Amino acid sequence: MNALHFRSVGSGALARSQPAPDFIRFARSWALRIASIVACLWVWQQASTRGWHTIIQFQNVPAPTEVVQATQRILQSPKVLSHVVNSLRRIFLGFSLAAVLAVGSGLVIGRFRLAGDALMLPLEILRPIPAVAWIPLAILMFTSPEYSMVYITFIGAFFPILVNTIHGVQSLDRRLIFASMTLGAGPITVFREVILPGALPSIVTGLSIGMGTSWFSLVTAEMISGQFGIGYYTWEAYTLQNYPDIVVGMIAIGVLGMLSSWLIKQAGAWCMPWLRSGAATV
């Protein structure tokens, strides 16, 4: 999108003879996107101020204006920082642990049949259990609720990363492995120089899916057993009947989740320069 845009603006002579259709398309599509957001907000505002009552009771739904006021109030309170920091710390710990263990075991399982035979069956049994279903046992298992929440985050991220890593290893073109062996590569070099980079696109996909599911799991865990954290804050707002704060919490979860997925994407693009959009053309 950007490249097209710049090309039409950059080549002056061309732009004069052809009246920049790319630019118009660019402006039009953004105008449409903003208009649709405004329209949604307007409907929401109308519905809650007029108290529409269908199957949704809009009199309990805070209006966008109330949410904005609540946001301004909350941003000034010192408590907000500790909620965000607590959630981020749990995500960081749980997700990092999951990334290291899932990528490591995924590489080994994908490469060695023996490892697959030894590990896959228990993992396949555990995999369909949603992270949320782990919450009661996690609370009992760990000495502190903090550990149990990190564990739930970990479980949420682990399986998507594992499955994608295994898939990445197994779908690697085997000729690349043979070619590397006829160039003098031993088993360790094959692993480091061929299998790991070859599986990397799949691994990054797994990490970005895992990031989404780890947020999902964390918020649920915080609602049930938390002290501080965005999920806890949102649930607390409900129990204290601070309805605008519920929406603030939801938006915060959305924004933080989006930012962390964006980070994963950027990191992925950075370590896979051969997949950058410009690289695919001569």
Add this chain to the structure above:
Amino acid sequence: MSAPASVDGARGAIRLRNVGISFGAAAQPMVAVRNIDLDILPGEFIAILGPSGCGKSTLLGAVAGFTPVSAGEIVMDGEAVRHPSAERGMVFQHHTLFPWKTVLGNTEFGLKLRGVRRVERRERAHDILRSVGLAGFERRYPEQLSGGMQQRVNLARVLVNRPRLLLMDEPFSALDAQTRLQMQELLLELWQELRMTVTFVTHDIDEAIFLSDRVVVFSAHPGRIKAEIPVRLDRPRFTDTLTSPEFMRLKRGCMESIREESESPHRLDRNAHRPSALPACEAAAAPSAP
């Protein structure tokens, strides 16, 4: 253990004795090749000619060391072949360059594995890239190159290791006719300069004769050596060679040999080649076998 021919720099003598390769259960094996006896001289250029699915790629995989033989032995310079090695470089039909490495990174890969210092391996990689005509493309990724250029990098990546034996599995068959001819001439040039032994698998009669010192004609189901046709055309060879009377005579010889093969009545009497049922090694050694 020693390499007897290496005294005068001539290395890469290959000996195949009664080689057989089969896949599947011992009770009902699928025989890919059988009873292969072949001696290749150091520095010789051999073309293996045969129909698709005759087991010639499988045999090449065995010489490279990643397909185990079921019978007989393969020996290079007095040493039995058991594992893949940088001494036996392989070029496949479709490029096997690492998509995540640049042209330079791919080319210096073998040197890096041998612990050659960065400065020196850069220099040697640049040299070999220049000799395959790719100076200036060092920073590109494989996907940014044309098919012909990809095979040039492939060739450079193998030759930078100075292998004693170069194995080529229909390396130019996916290229257009003009590019193919350029690549054939380039290969001959490099071979004349480096003097490694070359074993070149192809189903193209012209290509086999144009390149080689000897054409080994394969028959299928199971793969066996049907005929060996020495090619005594003068070198260096150019496009003119392709229309000389001697070339035509050799071509007629090859064609007769192949025609007998395709008319043979027991052509379909064995399931020697069912690509879907073969192990991954075979599928990899013959990636485009129909």
